[in-house]
Amino acid sequence: xxxxxxxxxxxxxxxxxxxxxxxxxxxxxxxxxxxxxxxxxxxxxxxxxxxxxxxxxxxxxxxxxxxxxxxxxxxxxxxxxxxxxxxxxxxxxxxxxxxxxxxxxxxxxxxxxxxxxxxxxxxxxxxxxxxxxxxxxxxxxxxxxxxxxxxxxxxxxxxxxxxxxxxxxxxxxxxxxxxxxxxxxxxx
Numbered sequence: 438x439x440x441x442x443x444x445x446x447x448x449x450x451x452x453x454x455x456x457x458x459x460x461x462x463x464x465x466x467x468x469x470x471x472x473x474x475x476x477x478x479x480x481x482x483x484x485x486x487x488x489x490x491x492x493x494x495x496x497x498x499x500x501x502x503x504x505x506x507x508x509x510x511x512x513x514x515x516x517x518x519x520x521x522x523x524x525x526x527x528x529x530x531x532x533x534x535x536x537x538x539x540x541x542x543x544x545x546x547x548x549x550x551x552x553x554x555x556x557x558x559x560x561x562x563x564x565x566x567x568x569x570x571x572x573x574x575x576x577x578x579x580x581x582x583x584x585x586x587x588x589x590x591x592x593x594x595x596x597x598x599x600x601x602x603x604x605x606x607x608x609x610x611x612x613x614x615x616x617x618x619x620x621x622x623x624x625x
Contacts, residue, residue, distance in 0.1 A: 440565035444574025445581075447561065447613070448554050450605050452582035457548045464544070465587035468537035474587050475580065477541025482579045483572065485549045486558045490571040493562025500563075506621020510614045512560045517610030519553050554579065557610070564617065 452458050464474045500508070535543070549555045558575045565571055619625045 438570075440561070440567040440570040441574040443565070443613075444558070444561045444571045445578045447557060447609050448575040448578030449581045450578075450609060451554050451557060452579055453585075454600075455552065455554065455582075457545060457552060457554070457579075458583055458586045460544060460548050461583035462586040464537070464541050468540075470537050471587045473537045474541050475584060477538050478545050478583050478587075479576070479580060481542045481545035481549065482576045485546050485555060486575045486579070487568065487572045489555045489558035490562035490568045490575070493559040493564075493571070494566050494568050496559075497563030497566055503621045506617050508563075510616075510618030510621065512556070512614070514611060514614035517607040517614060521604070521607045564613070 461474065461478060464477075465471055468474060554575065558571060561571045561575065562568060616625060
């Protein structure tokens with residue numbers, strides 16, 4: 438249960454103000470079909486994060502525990518720093534004939550490639566060695582964070598500063614990073 442909850446919290450907070458959340462807002466505003474956009478986000482995220490967590494579990498099972506601890510720790514610390522830098526929305530280039538579902542799946546899947554939440558999913562998979570729980574947690578985290586953007590839109594952004602979410606997410610990454618390093622040197 439810890440991998441599921443940890444993955445959920447890390448990704449839900451890290452996604453706040455992320456470019457994919459801004460893309461979700463743009464798609465929601467463009468198509469005015471929030472449930473269709475959310476279904477597209479679900480499909481894209483499950484595919485993307487299942488792949489990412491499987492890579493993390495696979496790599497984590499093949500590395501020395503101390504090396505893995507340091508790599509994970511440094512990765513989480515880097516994600517923490519990266520989280521503090523706000524993303525900018527990119528205009529999704531798509532064909533109108535695709536419609537809202539296929540457009541959302543394709544744009545969202547591609548936008549997640551190399552994104553901090555995808556890389557965090559790889560690290561969480563390696564940390565917890567549980568593809569299913571990490572994928573479920575990160576997918577739920579993405580849905581919650583992006584659901585806020587799709588359904589609440591600009592009203593939410595005006596009331597709660599994204600800087601707060603970025604700082605909380607960064608703090609969680611720093612805690613995970615320091616804990617991984619501490620565990621690799623035997624302090625935990």
